[in-house]
């Protein structure tokens with residue numbers, strides 16, 4: 272059995288492996304918590320799955336914590352612990368990253384059109400609009416939706432033998448499943464999605480706001496439920512004549528191992544393509560993937576129909592095709 276990490280170890284690990292290079296504020300806060308016995312012991316009173324730095328920090332920011340030096344944050348968090356704790360106990364890390372469409376698009380655009388998209392673990396559904404965003408691969412020409420440039424433009428740097436997609440596919444049906452679907456018109460849900468973007472990531476915040484505006488024009492159909500319980504019934508609703516694609520990113524790690532296996536088994540028996548974009552060890556594929564091109568950076572493994580195809584930057588900013 273794996274030993275669980277202490278709060279100090281969790282925060283140190285987060286500072287070094289996730290926040291460093293991505294958010295100076297979160298790195299400093301996490302390093303601060305790791306060496307602060309008062310905060311560490313407050314956080315240790317939470318259930319283990321609620322001790323995650325990005326959950327606690329987002330909960331604090333939602334409640335109005337100052338975003339700056341650790342000492343000031345610390346003082347605020349000790350004084351407002353009950354409120355921040357309450358938020359962290361009732362919410363979860365539902366970060367919705369439309370940027371991930373940039374790594375889905377090359378796979379989607381190679382399938383026969385029109386497409387029917389079904390996302391499990393969809394959060395607010397912002398990854399259900401790959402046809403409404405503009406793309407720029409490797410600094411080349413912009414690839415736009417059929418009706419012109421989008422307010423969301425996703426940049427992605429690629430390596431490997433697969434050329435960037437030449438077109439944005441036509442999507443005729445889209446739907447998602449989530450344990451707790453977030454409503455793009457609900458202020459509280461939007462505030463939470465915004466708090467989940469790390470301090471200093473201004474481009475991600477702009478992108479989130481622009482994607483939310485796009486989703487508000489044509490609301491996604493989101494079903495509340497467990498993905499294993501709901502996926503087969505929802506898949507049946509996809510229109511005949513469209514290519515059904517069931518996909519997920521950053522979701523299966525929330526499931527116990529037997530639930531992941533059950534999902535893989537279910538999806539492989541549905542008449543659909545399956546795109547998985549998860550941490551490299553989250554799904555046990557029959558064909559093992561080669562090592563990540565950059566093991567020191569957190570990347571996801573992108574697979575089509577159970578075959579690993581590429582490593583991807585965790586927010587869709589890069590794509591490294593497996594040769």
Ligand SMILES: C[S@@+](CC[C@H](N)C(=O)[O-])C[C@H]1O[C@@H](n2cnc3c(N)ncnc32)[C@H](O)[C@@H]1O
Pocket residue numbers: 363364365366367368369371391392393394395398448449450451496497498499519520521522525526
């Ligand atoms: C980190 S978010 C990722 C959202 C989106 N896929 C993206 O890439 O931006 C994970 C989402 O999975 C959902 N989730 C976790 N377990 C689930 C389950 N068993 N059934 C349905 N949704 C689930 C969570 O509620 C959350 O909204």
